[in-house]
Amino acid sequence: MSQTTHGLHVVAQTPFQTDGAVDRASIATLSAFYYRHGARGLTVLGVSGEAQTLTPDEAVAVASCFVAASEGRAIFAGVSSPNLAILAEIAGQVMAEGARGVMIAPAASARTDEALFSYFDAVFSRIGDVPTVLQDFPAASGVQMSVPAMAKLVALFPQIRVIKEEDLPSARKVAALRKALPDHVQILTGNNGLYLPQELARGADGPMAGFSYPEMLSGVDKLMREDGNVAGAHALFNRYLPLLKHEAQGALGIALRKESMRRRGALATATMRAAGGTLDDADIAELDSIVAHMDLPT
Amino acid sequence: MSQTTHGLHVVAQTPFQTDGAVDRASIATLSAFYYRHGARGLTVLGVSGEAQTLTPDEAVAVASCFVAASEGRAIFAGVSSPNLAILAEIAGQVMAEGARGVMIAPAASARTDEALFSYFDAVFSRIGDVPTVLQDFPAASGVQMSVPAMAKLVALFPQIRVIKEEDLPSARKVAALRKALPDHVQILTGNNGLYLPQELARGADGPMAGFSYPEMLSGVDKLMREDGNVAGAHALFNRYLPLLKHEAQGALGIALRKESMRRRGALATATMRAAGGTLDDADIAELDSIVAHMDLPT
């Protein structure tokens, strides 16, 4: 992570076989799909990668396969856990497998600034000098971090090189963090990319999000940050927004994303392990209707 | 509420003067704006009406003004409170002022089906035979209600005539509720209208939501439910989606909605009482940019 981390980092799905086993073979195909559509790196083992349904051994194997298919690109592995021993063990193993770093959200018990600092002190005293993406996602972690607290975390723990920012309203927080944090700390944004044009306009360094059309995420990022083409970025974003929003529905959204990616050849099956991930006929008809009424490029 | 409750019911803003006082005079203008754009009724004193910043006397006065401007249309008043004595007092007063009914979400303490039934038993033994909108909004109430539990609530308490459904994923839940509930119970949907086409396709009776362009909400409702014009509904919805999504950002979203409505002449000021409701230059520029890059009808 001597180089900067900017541009699209896709939050990757975990492919499963129809019987629920991890489909390691598909990870190369899936990775190629992400990179073909503009990903500069991946974040694996996130919530939308169904990490919470994998054993530690499975998790490490998944990370290992993504590293093998990365051709040197950055693979960050989500290792958040209420159990620090498990967190540290998986962190050590994925780094040994070649991950570029880990992603960590604070444990729910970190309910004050003091407790937050103590928590990461415990984390880093266990995992050592591992490049870390700090995930700021209160809706999932239960922990609200203020901008001053995050600035202090970054100052205390130089391992934190990237923020994955998804505290709502996120564009405002990106702007405040950009002011408060040193330049070498990158700010990537999540929330399924729902606020991407606004976040980039306020200083984000790219999306760290998932979508079945990742070329939109990388396209908007390029138009905004490299070409300065705001109108083009909005036009591209708005065209995909109906589906982007539809995929932002928790476990159902992940299921829809997997189905959409299956249709595009990125996944062999849309199978999910996570509860809520089975699509019925009405769900499929709904997806079809949304896609039919969007103005997608042909 | 002998007639059915369907079609657009706008979740109304509460207008304030620049000094923060309730702007009763503007309620007539505001109501006219809502009705001109297709509202068949209003829900006042909801979260986005900043009810949590009003004293009981102010709340009743606001409801009274909306009733006065309703020309007989249905005004539902949100009365949810962790304090049952306050809930009952306000419910009695707004009904005396001519409200059509009240809207209630369960108190956070109702953490089992049993506790849920007990809670509403306590509520209705206090407020009596008042037509009630049951709000199913776990993100705000903290209470998750299953479909069977809601069906039992409706069977136990005939006062419940309408469901305001906003538990995600909402379209799926609308479909399940439509199957489980008797026909005379209407299902209106919230979540700022973000999933409106899908919810209507699954059996919802209309939106109960707020947006600075309510004509989109009423238009989509009409196209879907009356005209059977799905393509037209999606086209209309998608055109406004960038702003609709931008207004769905908690207190910031309400502030943006008020500012947008101020520009359209519906409100004299965009003043908010709720925390987080002050727009800075960057927020305004962001709103301008979103509107500029949308494809709004002229």
Next chain:
Amino acid sequence: MSQTTHGLHVVAQTPFQTDGAVDRASIATLSAFYYRHGARGLTVLGVSGEAQTLTPDEAVAVASCFVAASEGRAIFAGVSSPNLAILAEIAGQVMAEGARGVMIAPAASARTDEALFSYFDAVFSRIGDVPTVLQDFPAASGVQMSVPAMAKLVALFPQIRVIKEEDLPSARKVAALRKALPDHVQILTGNNGLYLPQELARGADGPMAGFSYPEMLSGVDKLMREDGNVAGAHALFNRYLPLLKHEAQGALGIALRKESMRRRGALATATMRAAGGTLDDADIAELDSIVAHMDLPT
């Protein structure tokens, strides 16, 4: 509050008639009971005073009656509310009725140090220079406050003259607060007095708690803080502990306390408004058994 606030401040019950109406007439009797057993002041309208079942008008009337019976002693009135407008209105009214100050716990939305400071800034800009007891009770408020954050609150808002400390483990926190806070800020402790000897040994200025035998609370306080009789304090405390612990059971505990106080002549009825407050035969037999097997003074 020019004088210091130390010694027993009883968290007072609210007396109800058997029909549930507030029993204002009994407040004088009840107050005399508290003062006869060593109370130097009272905290009214707390959770165990069933404040959450009172309308604002009832709450103010209750506070007024307690002031009338106080003979100049300090009456603090709990005014915490998620609704700042209601909080401010009741605070103004109880102060006008002669309360010595108010007690406030932060709203659940105050989830970072920053948000905590903002919350109390909003509170004090509304209520002005009102002497305030800051209640630190995360189990009820949902807000965890660190010692540095509390020290900053006290520095920012000189209205905060007393801490009601009941974050567990409380004795440790009392010690840390005593070090961090200026001497003029008193620390009283709650949690139904369950940790009183330890809290006093660590620097607390007295109990702010309820118990049907308040003479134990005042007795332990005097033995520890005035007489330096640690052995005597423990002996007294331990003798009552079985009942003290039995009364520390939420709404059931309040019901038991009211029943026990009814037996002692402090209350005309044990009626509660709060849910869970009806004692059945088994509850009564259990209370009888505990009292029968304690070694109470005769």
Next chain:
Amino acid sequence: MSQTTHGLHVVAQTPFQTDGAVDRASIATLSAFYYRHGARGLTVLGVSGEAQTLTPDEAVAVASCFVAASEGRAIFAGVSSPNLAILAEIAGQVMAEGARGVMIAPAASARTDEALFSYFDAVFSRIGDVPTVLQDFPAASGVQMSVPAMAKLVALFPQIRVIKEEDLPSARKVAALRKALPDHVQILTGNNGLYLPQELARGADGPMAGFSYPEMLSGVDKLMREDGNVAGAHALFNRYLPLLKHEAQGALGIALRKESMRRRGALATATMRAAGGTLDDADIAELDSIVAHMDLPT
């Protein structure tokens, strides 16, 4: 579990060396201490066994050592986890090591009766026919289960043979469960034994709790359930109550319990892994003072 599960089942500590490594060698000594003081079985890998600080491999090794030292007594292993794959893996491994069964609390996501049934359906479809202790401990799990919901769980899943009941007020709930559940389902009670005499009087089959003087727990259980000596049970319980209550303080309480057990020769060190488990001089002095002022048998 063909035999009934009644009497004292101690919630066991996990011994650590001073460097934090699991102290497997001490498990035999520790087990002997528990059995010498009346334990008929143990529950290992609970919260107070610091399970949340162990890796899966460590957890299984700890369970294995306790089984080896059990001489045929029942060892239940806590396997609750938000990650079902980890739960199932550990459950399989501890059963293979000879555990009598597992203990499971519902995941925090099980927020309705429906979701609760689905959760345990997923659990038992993964772990199969494993004897299970259902832990009802909302303060830790975040899940409130009603008595009817628990009765339905027991009917749906015959694997549930024991309830560990610690929802407050627990004695009331024990009584309601005893009425609602078939006789072959045992009810043991937790909450550090704080309400043990009342719970036994209401039908509990014994304590499943931890205390540094387990002879009190087994003694009260015998006096109440076998000898019918209520006065003796209360006298014994009350004598130890000051320390019992002092050990019921979360991580601090566990640290105090370990220190007290170290003094009694049950543990080689009082080392904890869990945060908050380091005792300072004031904590030690406080423990000394409590013990000095109790009326312990010599």
